[in-house]
Amino acid sequence: MSTADEVDLSHGGSRREHRVDSLVRWVFFICALLTILTTVGIILVLVQGAVTFFLDVSIIEYFTSIDWAPLDADPSFGIWPLIWGTLVITVGSALIAVPIGTLTAIYLSEYASDQTRSVLKPLLEILAGIPTIVYGFFALSFITPQIQRVFPDTGTFNALAGAIVVGIMIIPMVSSLSEDAMHAVPDDLRQAAYGLGATRFDVSTNVVVPAALSGIVAAYILAISRAIGETMAVTLAAGMRPQITTNPLEPIQTMTAYMVQVGTGDLSVGSIGYQSLFAVGLTLFAMTLAMNLVSLWIKGRYREVYR
């Protein structure tokens, strides 16, 4: 075959289009890079600050002492009271958000008509858009007074109000993400079950939820890591007293609340108290990162349940 007959496949589009194409590719790449660099920068700052802190305070004390009193004349840096406070809020809020959020998701996905869903889902997502400080005021001015009516000894700041308000705050996250996972379950499976004489409840509980389980669990974990990192609402609702107590009507302090206290206080930059900010921040980051990794693992592990 002569070259004259050959099809010309060397140029698709003008030279200008090619230039734009490669330019756009760089713009996208730089945007992606920026995000990664920011993350790396944050981690570096945290690690550096934490290392400075651990030069002064023994890491063994940090992880074994159960006394957190960084501002005392004889300061003590045992992280456990703060981890305890964080766990109380996290577990308490999960106890509220997981059942309510899951049932809401089942209702939206399996029971509600398209019309109802199209009204309810955006409404729920508005809940997620309320500033967290507003939730904090809500806890102080509404939830705590209600608790005090039942338990008059309850203080202004208490762990229960914090857990409840964070629970309410993460319900939309649980319900919205779980609903997405349930909605993605192929309709074929529902039809199969209905065709066998399954009730709506049967279809929801033993077809849709198992098939969407990986997405539902991932939603739980994301919501829980949100609860771990939640700051303003818990600072306002649960108080600032680092202590390990099983009484939910007592004030506690979470890691985030401590960081607010120090960050807005008058500790001089460079003091041990100030440096502790980084150690606590790093601990917090490690916890949420672990949760996110678990979420990714679960998603990958169970992703191909249906295909």
Place this chain on the structure above:
Amino acid sequence: MSLVDAVTDRFATDLRAESTREPPADPDTIIEARDLSVYYGETLAIDSVSMRIPERQVTAIIGPSGCGKSTFLRSINRMNDLVQGARVEGELHFKGKNVYDEDVDPVALRRLIGMVFQRPNPFPKSIYDNVAYGLRIQDKDDNLDERVEQALRQAALWDEVNDQLDKNGLDLSGGQQQRLCIARAIATDPEVILMDEPASALDPVATAQIEDLIDDLARDYTVIIVTHNMQQAARISDKTAVFLTGGELVEFGDTSQIFSDPENERVEAYITGRFG
């Protein structure tokens, strides 16, 4: 006894009582449509269809795409209830009872009328749990192992899967998945099996297996099968109903007569390939 079972039981007795009280004109009729129309919103999907479907035979429903044949099939076990905006006029009698009467629970109805779908749709569960699913939700879970085995045998799948019952149903081939769905549908021992183009997603070998199976099933069950494949209808069915565009039932009769000597010109044109 759960509420659903109570309803199922009551409905089942009702049906029996009804069928002795008011025998259908043809003693063999199990399903009878009377001026049945189905709308999706404003769209008329099937247009006042009347037909009598005989018991323990294979009835094929054929017609071009969009003629309403699947809609008709789904109106028998009220699967159309699940479609928002679907509306039914007229009556559909199952053993003498109008299934669109207010006192009928579609859940109870579907427990007596099984269904097999176009695309094999096993649950992402084990083979065993797939077959056992209907038995469990219907509380027929005594002798579960035995019932599962029997259903798989009837569906001609037992020999291929008896040593791997805990394998995921989705790991089977397409043809095996469809036979698994048939086993799942017959495990609860329904009276009627509806099949919506059950072989259209399968290769010729798997299709032949399904066709053989339908032949066997007709000994114990009433089979109503929608197909776009006229040769298939001719091979496997005793009666054939021809729906044509507009959701109209144009002709219904013995398969041999429909394919050799149809009365309606449009049907003849459709069958000989000149139309549709």
